[in-house]
Amino acid sequence: MSTPEDPRPNGSAGVPSDPGPRNPTPGREQTALAAEVRRIREKVDQTAELHTALAATVSEQLAPELAALRQATVDELASLRGDLNEVLETLNKEKNPPVDWFHLxxxxxxxxxxxxxxxxxxxxxxxYRITRDQLPDCWALHPNALVELSWLRSAHVQSYIPSSHPHIAAEWHVRWRAAALDNIRAAIPTDMCRPGEHLxxxxxxxxxxxxxxxxPAPPAPGEQPWNRPPASPPGGHNWDGVIRTARRQLAEPQYWWRFYEQAVREDLEWRRARATDSSSDNPSV
Structure with a gap:
């Protein structure tokens, strides 16, 4: 019989009297867990088999394709490297920086x-049929005229490298050539420098x-202008006519060569003296 303290009939405290679905016995719970473990183990085994089969498929079928793809990639990279080297070589050949005459x-x-x-x-x-009026004989003795000609030459070279566009050459012809000649005219005083004369x-x-x-008579055809003897100043008794005629002549090297040699000699002497002075001022260099 149940006591007043324990209203459940014929049962001890904490023990269910009905072993139904909601209150399974310990034996049934363990059986269910064991079944679940077996099911999971079977799943793991199946997954392992699938993984093994997939690995075999990749090894047999995809590996050769991956090897071929790798080789194709290597070949393509080699080809691109060759193209890049050609481009870099071309760029090196086309390097044409302006000359910084002051720091040379x-x-x-x-x-x-x-x-x-x-x-x-x-x-x-x-x-370009440049005359002695446009390019006076003593241009090499005027540093500002020298640098004008120098950048004009650099721009001309740049205009005709293979990678340049046609408008670069067009701009040189219609803009830069005229600008440089105007600057040269402004740099050389025409009242002191004339054909064959400097200051x-x-x-x-x-x-x-x-x-x-x-x-003297002109040199033989085909003779290099810079190998000719320096020309003497124009002769005659009509000074205005002589100068006017000389200004219309082409500015060939025979007219400016002696001034060029003088300019080079003086320029190199100045640069060597500057280097010597710099070494004296900085003995540790």
Whole structure:
């Protein structure tokens, strides 16, 4: 019989009297757990088998394709590397920085002078019909005229490298050439510098012309202008006519070569002296 303290009939405290679905016995619960474990284990085994089969498929079918893809990638990279090297080589050939004449050493200037004068003598004057009026004979003795010609040459070279666009060359012809010639005209005083003369007064020039002999005959065809002997000042007794005629002549190297040689000699001497002074001021350098 149940006691008043325990209203549940014929049962001890905490023990259910009905072992139904809601209150399974310990044996049934363990059986259910064991079944669930077996089911999970079967799933794991099935997954492992699928993984093994997939790995075999990848190894047998995809591995050769991946190897071929890898080789194709390597070949493509090699081809691109070759193309890049060609582009870099072309860019190196097309490097054309402007010449910073002020900071050149004597050795560097000695290399740059012939480059500029060859362009002036072989390209600028004969192809663009530059006269002695546009490019006075003593241009090399005027540093501001020198740098104008130098950047004009650099711009001309840049206009005709293979990678340039046509409008670059067009701009050189219609804009930069005229601008440089205007700057050269402004840099060289026409009242002191004339054909064959550098910083000579008009009276002294008239005296020279009226007392000089006619100029020598032109050199033989095909002779390099810069290998000819320097030309003498134009001769004759009509100073105005002589100067006017000389200004219309092409600015060939035979007219400015002696001034060029003087300019190079003085320029290199100045640069060497500057380097010596700099070394004296900085003995630790």
């Amino acid at each position: 050493t004597a050795e560097q200037a000695e290399e740059q002078w012939p480059i500029l004068t060859q362009w002036v003598g072989e390209v600028f004057v004969p192809w 000579v007064s008009e009276q002294e020039s008239r005296d020279r012309v009226t007392q000089s002999t006619p100029p």
